[in-house]
Amino acid sequence: MKEGAWLGTLVVGGLAALDGTPVAQTLASQPLVTATILxxxxxxxxxxxxxxxxxxxxxxxTLPIGARTPEDYSVGGVVGAGVALTIAGGEPFEQVRQAAxxxxxLAGMVAATLGVPLLRWQRxxxxxxxxxxxxxxxxxxxxxxxxxxxxxxxxxxAIGLAVTxxxxxxxxxxxxxxxxxxxxxxxAWHLLQPLWLGFGLAQLLHAFVQRRLERAGxxxxxxxxxxxxxxxxxx
Amino acid sequence: xxxPTSDPPAEAVSEPPxxxxxxxxxxxxxxxxxxxxxxxxxxxxxxxNFERQQGLGWAFALEPALRRLYPVREERLARLAExxxxxxxxxTLASIALGAAARVEEERAHGTGGDAASMARxxxxxxxxxxxxxxxxxxxxxxxxxxxxxxLVAMVHxxxxxxxxxxxxxxxxxxxxxxxxxxGWGYTAGPAMLSGAFRERLExxxxxxxxxxxxxxxxxxxxxxxxxxxxRPIAVQCALAVGLGAGLLTAQGARPSPTRWALAFGLLGxxxxxxxxx
Numbered sequence: 042m043k044e045g046a047w048l049g050t051l052v053v054g055g056l057a058a059l060d061g062t063p064v065a066q067t068l069a070s071q072p073l074v075t076a077t078i079l080x081x082x083x084x085x086x087x088x089x090x091x092x093x094x095x096x097x098x099x100x101x102x103t104l105p106i107g108a109r110t111p112e113d114y115s116v117g118g119v120v121g122a123g124v125a126l127t128i129a130g131g132e133p134f135e136q137v138r139q140a141a142x143x144x145x146x147l148a149g150m151v152a153a154t155l156g157v158p159l160l161r162w163q164r165x166x167x168x169x170x171x172x173x174x175x176x177x178x179x180x181x182x183x184x185x186x187x188x189x190x191x192x193x194x195x196x197x198x199a200i201g202l203a204v205t206x207x208x209x210x211x212x213x214x215x216x217x218x219x220x221x222x223x224x225x226x227x228x229a230w231h232l233l234q235p236l237w238l239g240f241g242l243a244q245l246l247h248a249f250v251q252r253r254l255e256r257a258g259x260x261x262x263x264x265x266x267x268x269x270x271x272x273x274x275x276x
Numbered sequence: 277x278x279x280p281t282s283d284p285p286a287e288a289v290s291e292p293p294x295x296x297x298x299x300x301x302x303x304x305x306x307x308x309x310x311x312x313x314x315x316x317x318x319x320x321x322x323x324x325n326f327e328r329q330q331g332l333g334w335a336f337a338l339e340p341a342l343r344r345l346y347p348v349r350e351e352r353l354a355r356l357a358e359x360x361x362x363x364x365x366x367x368t369l370a371s372i373a374l375g376a377a378a379r380v381e382e383e384r385a386h387g388t389g390g391d392a393a394s395m396a397r398x399x400x401x402x403x404x405x406x407x408x409x410x411x412x413x414x415x416x417x418x419x420x421x422x423x424x425x426x427x428l429v430a431m432v433h434x435x436x437x438x439x440x441x442x443x444x445x446x447x448x449x450x451x452x453x454x455x456x457x458x459x460g461w462g463y464t465a466g467p468a469m470l471s472g473a474f475r476e477r478l479e480x481x482x483x484x485x486x487x488x489x490x491x492x493x494x495x496x497x498x499x500x501x502x503x504x505x506x507x508r509p510i511a512v513q514c515a516l517a518v519g520l521g522a523g524l525l526t527a528q529g530a531r532p533s534p535t536r537w538a539l540a541f542g543l544l545g546x547x548x549x550x551x552x553x554x
Contacts, residue, residue, distance in 0.1 A: 063322040067448040077440035101423035104415045167325035178357040193323035229549035236519035243523020249489040263494025
């Protein structure tokens with residue numbers, strides 16, 4: 042089962058790298074979606090979604106505008122949930138799963154940040170591919186266009202898969218050490234998880250409100266109204 | 277298809293000498309071709325690069341139209357090579373540009389359109405206009421809104437995959453509808469598609485999404501403070517408040533990125549955990 046889950050995680054890593062930019066861009070590569078898929082694969086929803094929600098809220102304010110190369114949360118999301126699930130795999134203790142969630146979120150963010158130079162390299166490689174394609178088309182080779190598209194897609198998939206494999210191997214290697222330190226890590230998770238959540242919500246709020254008073258008012262009204270309904274409606 | 281497909285209307289005979297009657301161009305790209313363009317638009321960014329950006333994907337997406345319009349291989353290859361030049365826009369709305377370009381290319385094939393330079397100008401104009409509209413609608417509004425909805429649903433139902441479904445459906449449905457439908461709209465209306473009415477509709481959607489986003493975030497924060505009506509411990513509420521404050525402060529500047537700030541908070545949290553937790 043575990044081997045199947047690892048293999049599935051690698052494939053999800055490759056597919057997420059494709060959906061992120063090269064193919065379709067449907068947001069199926071967003072951390073919450075990939076974490077949900079991995080949660081189903083590994084049979085551990087709570088660890089996967091704990092990591093997925095935090096990475097998702099941070100990924101939401103990372104935008105691929107123009108020629109900017111943003112942090113790669115497509116692969117970062119898979120790495121985050123994958124690392125957490127690898128460490129937590131089969132552990133009965135809640136604190137180990139919380140420690141795994143913390144390490145997963147950190148690994149996801151680091152992988153997303155390190156993904157920037159990797160994406161830049163990939164895009165430079167694509168420059169050569171585009172020049173080659175135009176040369177071949179002018180020389181009369183019509184198939185060059187489909188070949189270069191195929192090569193770019195294959196490269197993106199391979200990079201996503203390789204990066205995920207690297208991080209999963211690292212998680213497997215460090216799992217025992219993290220279990221030893223799980224008490225401290227779980228303690229840190231209790232404070233960092235709401236802190237990251239608040240941080241991400243504020244970034245999103247800033248994007249929506251855009252210094253307009255009426256939108257800030259709508260947010261405040263929704264917060265107070267929802268609080269009253271949730272607390273008053275509780276059993 | 278390089279010859280005009282329709283003869284001048286019969287009334288043209290009665291036109292005064294020297295004035296050419298307007299030519300009615302018969303549309304030669306069928307639904308199947310437009311669908312093929314829409315399908316290939318999914319690979320618009322496959323070979324995205326700093327030099328030509330979406331240029332290669334653009335040529336690949338337009339190929340079914342060029343194949344129909346230019347039966348002569350050499351002519352078709354020259355057009356394809358032309359289209360691999362620089363192009364960039366918001367990827368969802370690129371379908372509209374593809375449809376409009378297919379229409380102009382059709383007119384060009386029939387001898388009534390412009391030349392390579394006018395096509396390049398058209399691509400530049402469509403690209404920048406659609407990017408300005410699409411970035412605001414998809415990247416700054418719909419994507420954060422979908423994420424907020426997904427996160428809220430995932431927080432309320434932490435043991436199901438409904439949050440992921442909500443996020444995906446909220447974004448992917450309009451995205452895919454525009455990706456496939458946009459080619460047809462762009463082809464039917466041509467570059468005039470970007471007129472006032474269309475812009476107005478998109479602007480309205482942006483405003484509506486921002487308001488709805490504020491509502492969703494308000495509910496999400498209320499739920500984070502008291503999930504299921506059970507207020508969380510004061511330390512957790514304080515951490516949430518600190519995160520909110522830090523988020524609002526750091527959002528004032530573009531750098532460092534939110535991820536770097538979040539990483540810094542993570543490292544600080546680890547240091548504190550080691551210092552005070554054992």
